[in-house]
Amino acid sequence: MSVQNAPGAGGPAASAPTKGFTALVVDDHPLLRESIISRLRTMGASQVYEAASIAEARARANASGPLDLCVLDLGLPDGNGLDLLGELRANGWVRLVVLSAADDPYSVRAAFVAGAQGYLLKSASPAVVADGVRQVLDGGVYADPSVASLLAAGLRGGRVESGVSDLSAREIEVLRLVADGQSNKEIGDRLSLSALTVKSHLARIARKLGTGDRAEMVALVMRAGVIR
Incomplete structure (x- = not known):
């Protein structure tokens, strides 16, 4: 089953959302998921949906259509979050933020290639996470300072070993x-x-x-x- 646009649902508004934005949080750790949801509500989210797996996220996305924001992990119990990221991007989700423990070059580059606008580490402070999410909501691109150099190397065309x-x-x-x-x-x-x-x-x-x-x-x- 793949992510589809809900019947009659349009994509996110062209202008950057401020107060009252909608979001989907995808992470299989309940405490972390609740922490992210709480942070988004503090930032002005009017509606935040949650999912603990790719299957749940697809069901939520199919029901709601594209929301203003999605924050997702890469390591999910039923598959690779990169696959979900690509599906969401292909179906009109334009503000996608990865929140992951992975700080290796492959994960960072692959996330941005798949369509992410932000890459944050789970080890980051709440202030860094909030700043990154806010920049993406404003239409920008954000990489956690710890992985920004890896992104820059990827944009310069750094070669990844064949395969x-x-x-x-x-x-x-x-x-x-x-x-x-x-x-x-x-x-x-x-x-x-x-x-x-x-x-x-x-x-x-x-x-x-x-x-x-x-x-x-x-x-x-x-x-x-x-x-x-």
Whole structure:
């Protein structure tokens, strides 16, 4: 199921919303989600919807049509937030802010390529988060100061190792654990996946990177700056 415009629903107004804007918050952590919602209401949001997964977000988006703002995480329990980001952008959502724990070059660049106008880190102070959201609401583009240099490198055309840019957020998570020397079973236990699912992820990674050797896969993504 993909995100669609709700019947009769138009896109966000061309002018930047101020008081009374509408928003959707997508994050699977209830306390963080509630904190973001509270912050948005303090900033003047008249209506804030919430979702804990891509499926819930799609249902909300289909029901409401494009809202003034969406704040979303990349690591969601039922898929990659980048996919949702691209769907929302394609269906008229013009103010999209990623709020993520991921500070690697791939995630930052991929989010902006997919259509994000803002990229904030979950470790940022409430003031930084509010400032970033406000700038996006005003029609600007904002990157957390900690990742701004990565965005600049991407805009200058910094090369990403062949195949690495095709990796999903989940595949990068798997590779991080491979880099730590963990077995398929240990990776599965950490990510709440079966060993067979981990093996399937590694097979897809191997196809994308052109090698099935675990050490070579890790070396490729390290050279691209995706993991450290």
